Structures are given as structure tokens and as C-alpha cells.
Amino acid sequence: MLSEQATTTVRATLPTIGAAIGDITDLFYKKLFAAHPELLRDLFNRGNQADGSQKRALAGSIAAFATALVEHPQVRPDALIARIAHKHASLGVTRDQYVVVHTHLFAAIVDVLGEAVTPDVARAWDEVYWLMANALIAVEARLYAEAGAVDGSTWRDWEVVRRSRETADVVTFRLRPVDGADAPRFRPGQYVSVQVELADGARQIRQYSLSAAPAETLSITVKRVHGTPDGEVSNHLHAHVREGSRLTLSAPYGDVPSIDADAPLLLISAGIGCTPMVAMLDHLVSVDHAGPVTVLHADRSPAEHALRARHTRLAAELPSAAAHFWYESPDAEGTTEARAGRMDLTDIAVPTAARAYLCGPLPFMRAIRARLIERGVPAADIHYEVFGPDLWLGGE
Incomplete structure (x- = not known):
């Protein structure tokens, strides 16, 4: 050293x-x-x-x-x-x-x-x-x-075979390789980079979690970013990419550990952070995962909960899973089991030897991580994914 x-x-x-x-x-x-x-x-x-x-x-x-x-x-x-x-x-x-x-x-x-x-x-x-x-x-x-790539040559062309609107601001794109090759295998929870050419000629890149288990196609679920400025790539994808469009994607990456073991799992998310959790659930269903799984998600409202139907259905298909959703603004339709307000772990059972996976806004993950440590989950068993620059690593 x-x-x-x-x-x-x-x-x-x-x-x-x-x-x-x-x-x-x-x-x-x-x-x-x-x-x-x-x-x-x-x-x-x-x-x-x-x-x-x-x-x-x-x-x-x-x-x-x-x-x-x-x-x-x-x-x-x-x-x-x-x-x-x-x-x-x-x-x-x-x-x-x-x-x-x-x-x-x-x-x-x-x-x-x-x-x-x-x-x-x-x-x-x-x-x-x-x-x-x-x-x-x-x-x-x-x-x-x-990934079978020469230094830096991680990019391939993909075709959009299906576009699905999830909420007013969230769209899922299902993609297959243009060259007819097999889609790469990946660990649930990983992401791909998407490179698009914008109106000014810039080729900007953003990362999006894969939102379904490994298959012949890849799926990414993109939330349109509103702000000052608006998200360049997310708004471009929403406005211009349709079935038949082509996108340039990297190979899948992301330092996420395997979830194949039957240890108790906590899949905790907020907002669009549900995307890697849905992919994990999809994978767990496909491998007949028998261990206990606790699914926790917080969102502004049921209407803004992207992939809500899949999130609910996949959890229900696992033999030892329980799902709990919190909405800041709940409505009556289809949410009788949901809780009002922000996520609260007070009455949530945290199994011994649980492994936790977190994804969502950084303040949310910090707060949940602190609660999990208080409940006895070792820090080494709490894994997280950050959208954008990882300010957590630097101590922010």
C-alpha cells in the first residue's frame, strides 16, 4: 500500500x-x-x-x-x-x-x-x-x-420490442439485441447504462436498473425527471423512444451480491427505487425461493407506485413472503392493506440473520439503514443502490 x-x-x-x-x-x-x-x-x-x-x-x-x-x-x-x-x-x-x-x-x-x-x-x-x-x-x-468486451467497448445496439406505461411519469422498455445474440446474464439488482444522442448532438449516458429477471430480453423502467433542469435523458426516452426504436446499452454492471441463498431477505425501497427490487422478486419466483422475504416500499401515492401490480403479485407468489406498502397520500382503490404516511419499521418483524437490500433516495436509505442496525442487522448485511453519484461513499 x-x-x-x-x-x-x-x-x-x-x-x-x-x-x-x-x-x-x-x-x-x-x-x-x-x-x-x-x-x-x-x-x-x-x-x-x-x-x-x-x-x-x-x-x-x-x-x-x-x-x-x-x-x-x-x-x-x-x-x-x-x-x-x-x-x-x-x-x-x-x-x-x-x-x-x-x-x-x-x-x-x-x-x-x-x-x-x-x-x-x-x-x-x-x-x-x-x-x-x-x-x-x-x-x-x-x-x-x-462481459466479453475489449477495454471500454461495452456498448451494443438494442431494439425496443415493447413500451409499457406504468404511471404518468414512468415507462418500461423491453429490449432485445439487434444482432440476434443472446441477452447477457446478470445479477438481479444490476443496472445498464443507456447512451442517447440529444438534440444538440451530445451523447449523454444514464444508468437504469434492470426491472425484470434475466431472460431473452432486458427491461428498464425509466422515471421522467422533473426539476431545474429536467432530466435530459429520461425526458428524451419518454418523448422519442417507441417500439422499433434502437438504443445503445452497456453490459449489465453493479456491485450487488447474489440473492440465491435461502437466508431471510428484506427488500426495501422508495419511489422508483422499486425497480431493482421487482427484478429481485422476479428472480426469486423463477428459482422457487423458499426462504422468508419481507417486501417494504414507500411512495407518494398508489398512482405513483411504479410496477405496483407486479410488485404485489410477485411477492404473493413466494411461499414465505410478506409485503407492506406505505403511501403519503393513499386512496381507497385497491390499497386497503396499505399504510398511510412514511415507512415505519416499528411493527415490522426483522428476522435473525436477515440480508437487506435498499434502493431509493439517499436520506430514505440512511434512515432505514440506521433503523435496521438498531434492530440487529449487521452493517455488512445491508446492501444499497444509489441512482446517480454515490455521495454515501464519501460520507455525505
């Missing part, structure tokens, strides 16, 4: 770097996109750049990695590396791009910290960067090999 000299230097300078990391990453992206505007146009999420979430995620991951190196020098933070590597592989990131990032990141560090960046400090943080970068490169190479 870090050399002894670098460890001493990083430990001493981590407070200074940490305090300035926001300014460093902000300047880094300005330098990077000035030199390589195609990266903002065709690789980075422009919405996440505009709202600052990608900058915060990068800052958090660098600080978290460096902190782990000095506090636990014999243990590499593999969980952090794996999650970032899966996201990078879904975007087609290549090893040469790490050199580009290094150039502009260290230029930003020097510009922000000035004379504080002595040769010793520069060498120490260079070690940190390349330890992280080389670890990511190695994992990404393995992921590309498993």
Missing part, C-alpha cells in the same frame, strides 16, 4: 487537502472540460455537473480512499473500489483516461494549495492517486473481460 514516508505525509496533510477538496474538484472539472469538452458532452452527466453532485462524489471518494489508507494501511477499501469500478465499466471508462484525470487533478491541487504542495507532498498524493487508479483499472479490466 502506501510507502511509510507517503503515509506520514498524507496523514499530516489530509486535513489541509480535505478542507480544500471541494475547491480542488471544482477547479479540476473546469480544467478537464476546458481541455476535453467531449468528456462533458459524451461521458459525464451534465445534470450532475450542474448541481454539483458529481464534484461532491469525487471529493468524497478521494478523501475516503486516502483516509482508509492511513487509518487501515494493510486493508484496501475494496467496497469503495468495486462500486466505482462497476460504474466506470458501465460508462466505458478506459485506462488512458486516468492519465488525463491525473494531469488536471494535480494541476488543480497545485493551483488551490500553492506553496503548500512541496515535492514530498506531491509525491505522497501521487502515490494515493495511482494506488486508487490502478486498483480501479484492474477491477474494470476484469469486468470488461467478464
Whole structure:
């Protein structure tokens, strides 16, 4: 891991770097996109750049990695590396791009910290960067090999064979490979990247969870994002993609553990976070899963609960499953078993040795994770998926 000299230097300078990391990453992206505007146009999420979430995620991951190196020098933070590597592989990131990032990141560090960046400090943080970068490169190479892709060539053309409206703002697209090859296998809970060409010529990329079990086709369920600005890709898909349209997809990725064991499962979601949970339920039904499964979901209303009929039906098809839904604005139709308000685990049985899977807004997952730990679920058995930059890894 870090050399002894670098460890001493990083430990001493981590407070200074940490305090300035926001300014460093902000300047880094300005330098990077000035030199390589195609990266903002065709690789980075422009919405996440505009709202600052990608900058915060990068800052958090660098600080978290460096902190782990000095506090636990014999243990590499593999969980952090794996999650970032899966996201990078879904975007087609290549090893040469790490050199580009290094150039502009260290230029930003020097510009922000000035004379504080002595040769010793520069060498120490260079070690940190390349330890992280080389670890990511190695994992990404393995992921590309498993997907049968040459470094970064993860993209294939797919045809939309069915478009289904789930709610006013949610649509499911069922897709098959244009080349007639078999659809790739994947672990329920994984996602694909979707690349679309927008009106200004930019080829923007977004990740969407697969919303059905592995089959001859893949299904993604897309919620139209309203905001300032509106979601570029989700609104494009809703407005322009129909049956017969073609989409460019990555191979499936996502650092989600297998759910094949018969251990008790907790599948907990909110909003559009139900999509990977429905895929998991679909898979569990297909393999005749016999273990106990508790399905918990929170939403604004039954009308906004995407895939509600499938969510309910699949849970009912499992022999040892129970489903509980919460709606902030419940209505009378078909929701007699639902609860009003926000999710509350007070009277929900949490089985011993349960494994929990969470997906939804970050504040929701933080709160539920805390309740599960209070109820005796080990942190190592609580898995989560974040839509967008993973601010949780950085401690936000």
C-alpha cells in the first residue's frame, strides 16, 4: 500500500487537502472540460455537473480512499473500489483516461494549495492517486473481460420490442439485441447504462436498473425527471423512444451480491427505487425461493407506485413472503392493506440473520439503514443502490 514516508505525509496533510477538496474538484472539472469538452458532452452527466453532485462524489471518494489508507494501511477499501469500478465499466471508462484525470487533478491541487504542495507532498498524493487508479483499472479490466468486451467497448445496439406505461411519469422498455445474440446474464439488482444522442448532438449516458429477471430480453423502467433542469435523458426516452426504436446499452454492471441463498431477505425501497427490487422478486419466483422475504416500499401515492401490480403479485407468489406498502397520500382503490404516511419499521418483524437490500433516495436509505442496525442487522448485511453519484461513499 502506501510507502511509510507517503503515509506520514498524507496523514499530516489530509486535513489541509480535505478542507480544500471541494475547491480542488471544482477547479479540476473546469480544467478537464476546458481541455476535453467531449468528456462533458459524451461521458459525464451534465445534470450532475450542474448541481454539483458529481464534484461532491469525487471529493468524497478521494478523501475516503486516502483516509482508509492511513487509518487501515494493510486493508484496501475494496467496497469503495468495486462500486466505482462497476460504474466506470458501465460508462466505458478506459485506462488512458486516468492519465488525463491525473494531469488536471494535480494541476488543480497545485493551483488551490500553492506553496503548500512541496515535492514530498506531491509525491505522497501521487502515490494515493495511482494506488486508487490502478486498483480501479484492474477491477474494470476484469469486468470488461467478464462481459466479453475489449477495454471500454461495452456498448451494443438494442431494439425496443415493447413500451409499457406504468404511471404518468414512468415507462418500461423491453429490449432485445439487434444482432440476434443472446441477452447477457446478470445479477438481479444490476443496472445498464443507456447512451442517447440529444438534440444538440451530445451523447449523454444514464444508468437504469434492470426491472425484470434475466431472460431473452432486458427491461428498464425509466422515471421522467422533473426539476431545474429536467432530466435530459429520461425526458428524451419518454418523448422519442417507441417500439422499433434502437438504443445503445452497456453490459449489465453493479456491485450487488447474489440473492440465491435461502437466508431471510428484506427488500426495501422508495419511489422508483422499486425497480431493482421487482427484478429481485422476479428472480426469486423463477428459482422457487423458499426462504422468508419481507417486501417494504414507500411512495407518494398508489398512482405513483411504479410496477405496483407486479410488485404485489410477485411477492404473493413466494411461499414465505410478506409485503407492506406505505403511501403519503393513499386512496381507497385497491390499497386497503396499505399504510398511510412514511415507512415505519416499528411493527415490522426483522428476522435473525436477515440480508437487506435498499434502493431509493439517499436520506430514505440512511434512515432505514440506521433503523435496521438498531434492530440487529449487521452493517455488512445491508446492501444499497444509489441512482446517480454515490455521495454515501464519501460520507455525505
